Amino acid sequence: MAAFSDIDTILLIGGGNMGAAMARGWLAGGLDAARLTVCDPKPGAALQPLLDAGVRHVAGAPAGRVDALVIAVKPQVMEAVLPGLAPVLDSSSVVISVAAGKPVAFMERLLGPHAIVRAMPNTPAMIGRGVTGAFANPRVGARQRAVADTLLAATGGVEWVPEERQIDWVTGLSGSGPAYVFLMAEALAQAGEKLGLDPQLAMRLARQTVAGAGELMIRSQDSPDTLRRNVTSPNGTTAAALEVLMADDGLSALMAKAVAAAADRATELSKD
Incomplete structure (x- = not known):
């Protein structure tokens, strides 16, 4: 990873929730x-604390080159936005895109042949607890990759994949994954309600159970399989549920189908 002091200039395109979280x-x-510098024609509430901290804001692409160009806009506006950003790049710059569904070839067509990292973060990045899958095209050198690693790691873990198609698989697993966990919390609460628990109590129990189990996995050196076995007494209540x-x-069969469906859809979107 590179030190922040070694990164001279960063241009962030898009100051919405994800862009602001990264910043x-x-x-x-x-x-x-x-x-x-943050480029956003309509800065919202998420950006204001950054501006108060001294971050520069512009409505259009500024003059001069940058070390890192970070693209955090909605995929549907990239076709209009990217061509105007080509002048800020040179052979030592790195482009990092966290826009879903747009492949490296799409960005190369609009920006030219540059070092490009395609990344897929997830929503816990907004509280610094995300995980990002990343792919680097062949033009990304050691320093450019180190810069990208530093910028992406500011919101959580970073996992590099060797093939771009694997970004779609990352999307199916961790990119969309928080929604699966939220659904599990909903389902747990609904199951508690059906047993007769007060709905608000059931939801509090479900939220804390999911959050606590997640934190335990992060802090423990044991695998999820070992943690599951540790809490499962023979012929006990947990064993009956499992x-x-x-x-x-x-659950395993359903999750495999769900992740595959999300990954397949990600592949379809990247071809649109």
Whole structure:
């Protein structure tokens, strides 16, 4: 990883929730606010604290080259936005896109032959607890990859994949994954209600159970499989529940179908 002090200039395109979350992580990690420029024609509430901290804001692409160009806009506006950004890039710049569904070839067509990293973060990045899958095209050198790693790691873990198509698989697993966990919390609460628990109590129990189990996985050196076995007494209550969830048509089979469906849709979108 590169030190923030080694990154001279960053141009962030898009100051929405994800872009602002990344910028907050950069500043918290030691980036000098004067080195960051945010380009957003309609800055919203998420951007205001950054502007108060001294981050420069422009409505259009500024003049001069940048070390890193970070694209955090909606995919449907990239066709209009990217061509105007080509002048800020040179052979030492790195482009980092967190826009879903747009492949490297699409960005190369609009920006030219540059070092490009395509990344897929997930929504916990907004609280610094995300994970990002990343792919680097062959033009990304060691320093450019180190810069990208530093910028992406400011919102959580970074996992690099060797093939671009694997970004679609990452999308199916971790990009869309928070929604699966939220659905699990909903389902747990609804199950508690059906047993007779007060709905608000059931939801509090479900939220804390999901959040606590996630934190335990992060802090523990044990695998999820070991943690599951540790909490499962023979012939106990958890074992009775797991007989249902681990059946041939249970949770594993459903999750495999769900992740594959999301990955397939990501592939379809990248071809649009």
